[in-house]
Amino acid sequence: MDKNTFTGLFLIMLIMVGSFFLLKPSADEVKKEQQKQHLDSLKRAGLVDAKATKADTSAAAAAKAGVVDSALLKLPFGAATVGTEQLITLENKEVKLKVSTIGGRIYSVELKNYQTFDKKPLILFDGAQSHFGFKFTAGGKPINTDELHFTPTTPQAANGALTMRLSYSPTQYIDYVYTMGPEYKVNLTVKPVGLEAVINNGNTLNLSWSASLHKLEKDIKTERQYSTVYYHNTDGDVDYLSPAKDETKEIAADAKKVDWISFKQHFFSSVLFSKAGFAKTNFATTTDVNGTDIKQMRTDVSINADATGTYPLQFYFGPNRFSTLKAQGDDLEKQIDLGWGPLKYINRFAVLPVFNFLQQFNWNYGIIILVLTLLLKLVLSPLTYKSYLSMAKMRVLKPEMDEIKAKVGEDNPTLLQQEYLKLYRKAGVNPLGGCLPLLLQMPIVIAFFRFFPSLFELRGQSFLWMHDLSTYDTILTFPALPLLGWTHISAMCLLMTISTLIYTYFNNQVSGATGQMKYIGYISPLIFFGVLNSYPAGLNYYYFLANMMTFLQQYLIRQMVDDKKIHSQIQENKKKPEDAKKKKSGFGARMEEMMRQQQQANQTKKK
Template sequence: MDKNTFTGLFLIMLIMVGSFFLLKPSADEVKKEQERAHLDSLKRAGIVAKTAKTDTTAAAAAKAGAVDSALLKTPFGAATVGTEQLITLENKDVKLKVSTIGGRIYSVELKEFKTFDGKPLILFDGADNHFGFKFTAGGKAINTDELHFTPTTPQANNGALTMRLSYSPTQYIDYIYTMGAEYKVNLQIKPVGLEAVINNGNTLNLNWSASLHQLEKAIKIERQYSTVYYHNTEGAVDYLSESKDETKDFGADVKKVDWVAFKQHFFSSVLSSKGGFAKSSLGVATDLASKDVKQMKADVVLSADASGAYPVEFYFGPNKFKTLQAQGNDFEKIINLGWGPLKYINRFAVLPVFNFLQQFGWNYGIIILVLTLLLKLVLSPLTYKSYLSMAKMRVLKPEMDEIKAKVGEDNPTLLQQEYLKLYRKAGVNPLGGCLPLLLQMPIVIAFFRFFPGLFELRGQSFLWMHDLSTYDTILNFPALPLLGWDHISAMCLLMTISTLIYTYFNNQISGATGQMKYIGYISPLIFFGVLNVYPAGLNYYYFLANMMTFLQQYLIRQMVDDKKIHSQIQENKKKPEDTKKKKSGFQARMEEMMRQQNQAPKKK
């Protein structure tokens, strides 16, 4: 390379490097671009309305002292000009900030609670949240969410605030906010003197949307338990998907929805109307690029009451069963206790026992311990029956090995048929060890839904676990590809180890061999991968259940004598066939099916 070529390349490199640093956007410019991209994604999902910026052309002109007089003469034209103010409205539980732009609730803070990292707990705030009515006035489409309201008094007075959207001195819309008991806020929308201006047929189209902030440590689990719930006037509660984006429309020909809840893991924002909403369109979306949990919307049609007003009520509070139940109208069904029989197990068995144990004022770790102990005592007859059945199969194993050596493995149908004959002669049910376990499974699975949704565990510590409602950590590291782990949960690790030990001893009891001996070791490892991000309270329960099962099996083993079982089996085999317990229909069908398969001609 000659000198001129080298000099040219060097200058080009200097220009490129210099351009990179000189043209690099500032941190503020990057932040604004990210916010714009985030807002665009929400608009595409239909969660945030595509509205003009608050600082409209008219507002910008007003600041410059050159307001377009023609614009001010349009319906509500004067309300396009103004400066945003935030007015505080609060009681002992809830602190609201009401914005003069849209007259809407700008932010909601629950004063009694904190986020997982100790910050004030704010359900939502900022520009990603909207609450406004759409109607036509003077042939012009109006969205109150974009217009400037004026407080009738500079500050909230005795828990009440009126925000006014003026059309003229005698024509206006009032938003009358009143703080209710605990977590309730009443809002009355009251149009005055606008009958000849607003063409709405005594209905208003309300658009409510919110981007809900992360409040808990594990945002993955928080998203998993967050979605839109709704309740119709006939008492049915349902919800949108918790795992994917979804929208759902309810026309005038279906049952009216009378409340809509933006439900997060442990807190909810609920909008309700006594008369119900004539029409509804609900939606939920997850923007993984956002630090917020989910984006939710509710577009509903409100009908006027006898006075011509549009009353609604908000609930901003915890998803605590007793608190929600006190609100009435099935609010407690916002807490998902599981599907099918699991819901009834949690609602009418587990929850009452848990509430009873709470009365003693114990630490929640002790309550879970006692709850697990009571559950194991109730299920102990099934556990005993399962152990006894497995012991019988273990005692029969030498005879089964003899049959296997005699028949061979080339004819599995005949082998199983001979096994069934042995079971029948010995009076042993081969499924006897599985059926009791299957009967216990719904209860075990019910707890899988109960503990992660239990508000009472939030912020409660036990031993090294600082918060039983989220995962504990023994080791932190950079997030792993695919799995997404950035930690190891100590309680989940203990639970997994105890499950592996339980599997080992269970194999010893049942006499499992071959592939069946090792299959049981795979499930605990899979569950570790799943439960590593789940609440420590749930893993603590499973760990306790394993330890108590060890204790049960030790005590049962002291009561069960293998020699006595073997003698009983031999006595059963000597009895005449007609004196033995009649075989079940399932067993008879299995034997007949195997007999037919064994007699069928083999294909060459």
């Protein structure tokens, strides 16, 4: 470095250091900015309006400094605007809560018997990004309890109960009474005392509840895909916001009331119940959160007091295990996504009961999936046999079909299909016989596609090299690939794809597929690899087992099915006289008639 360069850099450094000290705000400027920020927070809380006077600003500054100003005390609940936050612990065997004196709200929720994917304490939400407050008007001023200071009536929670008090005067106050219920339930009773002449909303309070839900699982993309707001109305209907996009929804005051609202994550939920029901309900979800959270969820509701003038509420903080949610009542288990239409009923009334039965043996979940797959294959084995037999018949007929093709030519596909149908009818072969059994099996295969990703029981369960059957296993990681976005290769998904390609090869040998149909079968497994690479290892393990058992089934069936016997039977069928009535009925006859008409239309066009 030469002398001029050194001198230049030294001067630049002096200018930067000098600018830092010369432009640094004075203590008075810092104090004024703090006063302004606190005034803004009071405006947002509804404690002062947008036309705040200088006296109001001074009062806010005094509150910020911890001094109770006389102007501030004149505001409704003015004394509750100052104080120091305290966190009070309330817990039972399953749930540990921290209740804040600011807002008297639940500051954090920890499920004591569960951990995150990386073995940290499982905290559903915590911190200043979560809110719970009632909004009403008092003394002509809008009030939001979420930013006011409550006082615990006892220094520590006793016997699983805690009362937080928001004081208006010594004889006028609002109590939040928390009591720990069984397992995952927490009761909250809101009791206004002596405030009839102060609160101008009558027996109706507006409640705003929001939570920024933490990332708990390995794959944040999948966790967001299964996380959204669910709600249940008093007629027993369950609905939800779209998990795929940010969404808001409003239910008018004159519509059906909502009796529970759930901030549902993939495997855990935070649910708020009201026996009286919520009216005029708003819901919202957004992914505009920090990198450690999955979504911000919010609801604004109106709630009426009961006959005693109180507002009884209840929380559920716990796992999305089907049996656990069902035990809570109120159709809470309906927020578990078991698929749409018939898939839901297959999973709910067939797959789930069998799975629960196998759980009783206390086997590893990898063994349970193995047995479940075996039982399914046994149930579907008659359809598999019929499908194989039909494909074997088509394979035996292929030489004769090739002769017809050579005789008719490929220039007249309609006539060619007519001749094929004649051959099928004479031979007593149904060309769709190999497809129909497979189509009947498809709803069950797709049902498993929805069953395993929603199955809480697989969470954290290991088998072989798979550390968690509820998420993907990783054999290779790398930077995100352009367009595809892949960052890993799942070992079980790779095995499943390889086994599917092998199955396709042998299936083509059985069916005698040629041309484009022969190669289409190889493309589908590659597409599914791209889709299932980030799906649970348990799901890919099931598909892999299904392929292996299909290989075994086809081997056994092949020992039972003799192509020579099938060929002899076909020849015997061809010798039998055709029944005129039978020939004119059925799907084959209709297809032949349609093709005949198409052939005539083509000939007419040529003329």
